Amino acid sequence: LRQHDPIFLMSQQQNQSSWIITKYDHVKELLKTQSFIKDQSKLFSTSPHDTPQDEMTTIFQNMMLDVDPPDHTRLRKLVQPYFNPKTIKNLQPRIEDIADLLIMEINNKKGKIDLINDFAFPLPIIVISELLGVPAEDRNKFRRWSNTIIAASDNMATDFVEDVQAFTNYLTRLFEERREEPQDDLISNLLQAEEEGEQLNRTELYSMIVLLIIAGHETTVNLIANTMYALFEHPRQMERLQEDFSLTENAIEEGLRYYSPVDFSTARWAEDDMEFHGKHIRRGDLVLASISSANRDECKFEQADEFDITRKDFQHVAFGFGIHFCLGAPLARLEGKVALEKLLSAFPEIRLDEQRQEPNWRAVFLLRGLENLY
Numbered sequence: 001l002r003q004h005d006p007i008f009l010m011s012q013q014q015n016q017s018s019w020i021i022t023k024y025d026h027v028k029e030l031l032k033t034q035s036f037i038k039d040q041s042k043l044f045s046t047s048p049h050d051t052p053q054d055e056m057t058t059i060f061q062n063m064m065l066d067v068d069p070p071d072h073t074r075l076r077k078l079v080q081p082y083f084n085p086k087t088i089k090n091l092q093p094r095i096e097d098i099a100d101l102l103i104m105e106i107n108n109k110k111g112k113i114d115l116i117n118d119f120a121f122p123l124p125i126i127v128i129s130e131l132l133g134v135p136a137e138d139r140n141k142f143r144r145w146s147n148t149i150i151a152a153s154d155n156m157a158t159d160f161v162e163d164v165q166a167f168t169n170y171l172t173r174l175f176e177e178r179r180e181e182p183q184d185d186l187i188s189n190l191l192q193a194e195e196e197g198e199q200l201n202r203t204e205l206y207s208m209i210v211l212l213i214i215a216g217h218e219t220t221v222n223l224i225a226n227t228m229y230a231l232f233e234h235p236r237q238m239e240r241l242q243e244d245f246s247l248t249e250n251a252i253e254e255g256l257r258y259y260s261p262v263d264f265s266t267a268r269w270a271e272d273d274m275e276f277h278g279k280h281i282r283r284g285d286l287v288l289a290s291i292s293s294a295n296r297d298e299c300k301f302e303q304a305d306e307f308d309i310t311r312k313d314f315q316h317v318a319f320g321f322g323i324h325f326c327l328g329a330p331l332a333r334l335e336g337k338v339a340l341e342k343l344l345s346a347f348p349e350i351r352l353d354e355q356r357q358e359p360n361w362r363a364v365f366l367l368r369g370l371e372n373l374y
């Protein structure tokens, strides 16, 4: 597609066409155009046109990812201080403790492990739960609800309505507890902002927490597991890393590029009719950026299909670009680095279980992650 039809018409209906953009430069252009919003010359919006809101969908339509400035700017500003690189750096000792604890549990189990269930999933969900102030022991519930919500982007899962309701009820109870007894956590601070009435309303509050719980773990589990899988597939790269742990940050960047944990951006809607690199896009058309494809674009990256942790240029778009650039990037990078260092130091002989079949990629449209990694 990158070579022959880089702006690919995925489907065409009378009122709306859907497009996929695959080249690195075009992807950046698409994701960047929203910043022109101030001059009223916004070309693409993340907010769907003319979609009726009901109780179930408002929770998504009020997420910062799905709104444009000025609402986007206001919502992002509320939580940005918690995710700045400096604030995140202070979490390092706690992230290391959690990783040590999980490794201890793995050691107690002995034998074969599923790197996803035993390590890559619990690590980020415990970290984000503690940061938000939700009980980490409920993580399997979040996993179920997140999975259903993410599957809904493919086809409306039958459990969707039920699970969104359960998630909302769970948060309502938790908010009541935190209102009665505020803690030093992000939820208590957002509740205070909601009570003060000007910074965010009730639906935005629910949307924010749902987004942070889902984005805070569904992606990082893939970063850890995908990078480990790429290292297993490339034993020479694994050796280089084990000889020199100062390459860990590079390995994480290459993992982000090579097996990008998020395959596609969220949807962009065209604000006007326009020509986009030779294709006629109409107002209301849906456009998706293929992040995975952009990150393998041979016009941008030398030997793009090779996994090489010693690359000099890591300007990938795995965390997006423009005003919706990933809020959690510093946290994800730190979790990835701690995870790799701890795993490879604790288990220098770690290798894939060859008696099992090739690991399966999860059949989810937006994300690139493995079902299990034994």
Ligand code: HEM
Binding pocket: 031, 064, 065, 066, 076, 128, 211, 212, 215, 216, 217, 219, 220, 223, 260, 261, 262, 264, 265, 266, 267, 291, 317, 318, 319, 320, 321, 323, 324, 325, 326, 327, 328, 329, 331, 332
């Ligand atoms: C946005 C990827 C981890 C929170 C995004 C976007 C991408 C992305 C591609 C932009 C989507 C778009 O423009 O349509 C990733 C990857 C991660 C990761 C690959 C891990 C490896 C996290 C974590 C958090 C987080 C740990 C934690 C809290 C967010 C939020 C947004 C976002 C809130 C929306 C930002 C906005 O609309 O301004 N992420 N993410 N992400 N991410 Fe992440």
